[in-house]
Amino acid sequence: MTTPPAPQAAGPAPGAYAPGSYVSPIPVRRAHLGDALASEWTKIRSVRSTLWTLGVLVLLMVSIGLGVAVLVAASGVGTESDPALGLGFFGMLPGSICVITLGVLTIASEYGTGMIRTTLTACPSRGRVLAAKAIVFFLLVLTLTTVTAALVAGVQYALVGGPEPSAGSWVRATFGAGLYVALLGLLSLAVGAIVRHSAGAITIMIGVLLLPLVAGLFMFAESLQGLQEALFMYAIPSQMIALYADVPPFGSSGPSGWEPVLILLGVTGLALGAAYASLRAQDV
Structure with a gap:
């Protein structure tokens, strides 16, 4: 007589482990801009380059600004006719080189180390990544620079009168x-x-900052006078001087008041648009 085979354990019924039947104890939600902002804030305050560049920025603004004010107060030159606020330019111009360096490193350094792959894996939306970096960087620099400039301006006015x-x-x-x-x-x-290269981008920005003035100094021909005046008028150092004066620093038709800020706002907006297009078009 043949022994019947032992009954096998019944397997799971079809559909017992259908997708969606498991509920994770970890809450899952869609990532948003706030998450990208928190990530970029953690990165920018954790790296030593931020501490060094912004520390040197404050040091230059304070030391040069107050040093010039002390020299002007000791000499007494121009203290009766010119307001002391214009002396802030002397510390702001070299300090802007620190801001240029940090701005480039905020994103270009991630391409150098390969960290950009992790960043875009965690947040595939490249527009969100660029926006988060821009917002965090802009607010940090704006706050620190404005507070330092206000403190220096107050001391300069007290010293110079x-x-x-x-x-x-x-x-x-x-x-x-x-x-x-x-x-x-x-x-x-x-x-x-x-x-996407730190040294190259910093070199380009230093050239944008200083090259127009240097080039204008060597334009001696009469045919180049119009170009020379334009370079002097719209160079970044000249635009910064205009912020401290009630009249254009070079010529009656040059930018004055808040116009330098509006000009740079337009240029920066176009550059950020090009940066977004580059991020979308190229792989990491």
Whole structure:
């Protein structure tokens, strides 16, 4: 007599483990811009380059700004006719090089180390990544630069004296100067996203900062006078001087008041648009 085979255990019924039947104890939600902002804030405050560049920025603004104020107060030159706020330019110009460097490193350094792959894996939306980097960087630089410029301007006015500046002059020399330098840093960030090389992007931005003035100094021919005046008028250092003065620094038709900020805002907007297009078009 043949022994019947032992009955096998019944397997799971069809559909017992259908998709969606398991509920994770970890809450799952869609990522948004706030998550990207938190990530970029963690990165920018964790790297040593931020501490060094912004520390040198504050050091240059304070030491040069107050040093010039002490020399002017000791000599007494121009203290009766010129407001002391214009002395802030001498510390702001070299400090802007630190902002340019940090703006480039904020994104270009990730291409150098390969960290950009992790960033885009965690947040595939390249527009969101670029926006988060730009917002965090801009707010950080704007806050630090404006506060430092306000403190330096107050001490400069106390040391030098001179005519009391208007409220509009105070705002332009503090918030306006901080806004201009922060936009210059955003422009550097956009160039870093396009070039994807830290040294190359920093070199380009240093050239944008200084080359127009240097080139204009060597234009002696009469036929180049129009170009020379334009370079002097629209060079970044000249635009920064205009923020501290009530009249254009070079010629009656040059930018003055808040016009330098508006010009740089337009240029930076175009550069960020090009950076976004570059991120979309190219692989990491």
